Amino acid sequence: MPQSAVRLRFWGVRGSIPSPGLETARYGGNTSCITLEIPSPDGPGGLEGPGGEAGSPALFILDAGTGIRSLGIDLLRNKRLPITAYLFLSHTHWDHIQGFPFFAPAFIPGNHIIVHGGMGSDNELASVLTGQMLHRYFPVSLSELGAVIQFQRTEPGEHKIAGAHITVAELHHPGETVGYRFDVGGLAVAYCTDTEPYPDPDGPDGPAHPPIDENVLRLAKGADILIHDAQYTDAEYVTKVGWGHSHSPLRYVVRTAIEAQVKQLILFHHDPIRTDDHLDAFLAEARAMAREVGASIQIDAAAEGMEILLPVKTGAVLAAV
Ligand SMILES: [Zn+2]
Numbered sequence: 001m002p003q004s005a006v007r008l009r010f011w012g013v014r015g016s017i018p019s020p021g022l023e024t025a026r027y028g029g030n031t032s033c034i035t036l037e038i039p040s041p042d043g044p045g046g047l048e049g050p051g052g053e054a055g056s057p058a059l060f061i062l063d064a065g066t067g068i069r070s071l072g073i074d075l076l077r078n079k080r081l082p083i084t085a086y087l088f089l090s091h092t093h094w095d096h097i098q099g100f101p102f103f104a105p106a107f108i109p110g111n112h113i114i115v116h117g118g119m120g121s122d123n124e125l126a127s128v129l130t131g132q133m134l135h136r137y138f139p140v141s142l143s144e145l146g147a148v149i150q151f152q153r154t155e156p157g158e159h160k161i162a163g164a165h166i167t168v169a170e171l172h173h174p175g176e177t178v179g180y181r182f183d184v185g186g187l188a189v190a191y192c193t194d195t196e197p198y199p200d201p202d203g204p205d206g207p208a209h210p211p212i213d214e215n216v217l218r219l220a221k222g223a224d225i226l227i228h229d230a231q232y233t234d235a236e237y238v239t240k241v242g243w244g245h246s247h248s249p250l251r252y253v254v255r256t257a258i259e260a261q262v263k264q265l266i267l268f269h270h271d272p273i274r275t276d277d278h279l280d281a282f283l284a285e286a287r288a289m290a291r292e293v294g295a296s297i298q299i300d301a302a303a304e305g306m307e308i309l310l311p312v313k314t315g316a317v318l319a320a321v
């Protein structure tokens with residue numbers, strides 16, 4: 001990695017449940033997991049550790065769906081351990097935590113994992129991850145893992161963590177869900193998964209044209225990249241409004257990204273029923289929607305293994321915090 005680039009990589013892009021198989025092999029069937037690596041101000045590659053030690057390998061992990069298993073294997077293969085990892089959970093639905101018990105570095109002494117989340121308290125965050133590793137579900141308990149694992153509630157608001165300025169805001173989804181914005185080196189990446197618009201049945205355009213969520217707009221404003229839930233087509237969404245567990249319809253997502261003036265929108269949390277061919281068509285539809293309104297925004301669909309290098313902006317300071 002060039003010393004002055006933020007590296008974004010997708011390890012799991014699917015919503016709800018893993019969907020392996022020949023028809024999903026190109027985009028991938030693993031559930032949500034993304035990494036964001038930020039160069040250290042004092043050395044190539046790594047972030048500062050939690051104590052501010054420069055150059056120690058560290059990374060941000062966004063959600064711990066089954067994609068985190070591949071990340072763990074990659075870290076082992078490339079001899080990148082020990083690590084200090086900051087795991088930011090959007091919420092604790094299965095598809096965002098179920099990979100954690102299979103994250104190999106968690107088993108190995110010398111690694112340090114700090115779990116952040118906007119929900120409940122430090123203890124509640126710990127109890128959810130402990131709960132999915134009770135012996136009736138999994139043979140090794142959380143307390144038996146070799147790595148040091150800490151839990152730190154990250155309330156909605158502003159935070160400074162490992163050299164990044166992080167904004168946390170609540171999203172519209174059951175189970176206390178938050179979105180994140182990471183500002184570092186003059187770059188901004190927003191992560192808003194598992195969210196749907198607030199219904200406005202009395203609005204002029206009805207449920208198919210809901211108002212844009214102010215919190216998402218704030219997180220995404222002017223961002224280089226917005227990673228956004230795009231689980232449904234507009235037609236699918238209309239039949240699911242009011243179910244209490246919906247996700248965002250495509251046209252709403254494209255409108256949101258244009259309104260927020262982001263440079264690149266990445267469609268994420270693909271519905272498990274969506275095949276690779278469906279996703280190709282879904283992406284083409286999103287791009288056509290942007291063209292229709294004359295927007296020049298870049299739109300892509302997240303795929304496992306997709307990697308984006310974002311050069312740190314000239315003159316930007318990588319803050320040591
Ligand atoms: Zn989800």
Ligand SMILES: [Zn+2]
Pocket residue numbers: 091093173194
């Ligand atoms: Zn969810």
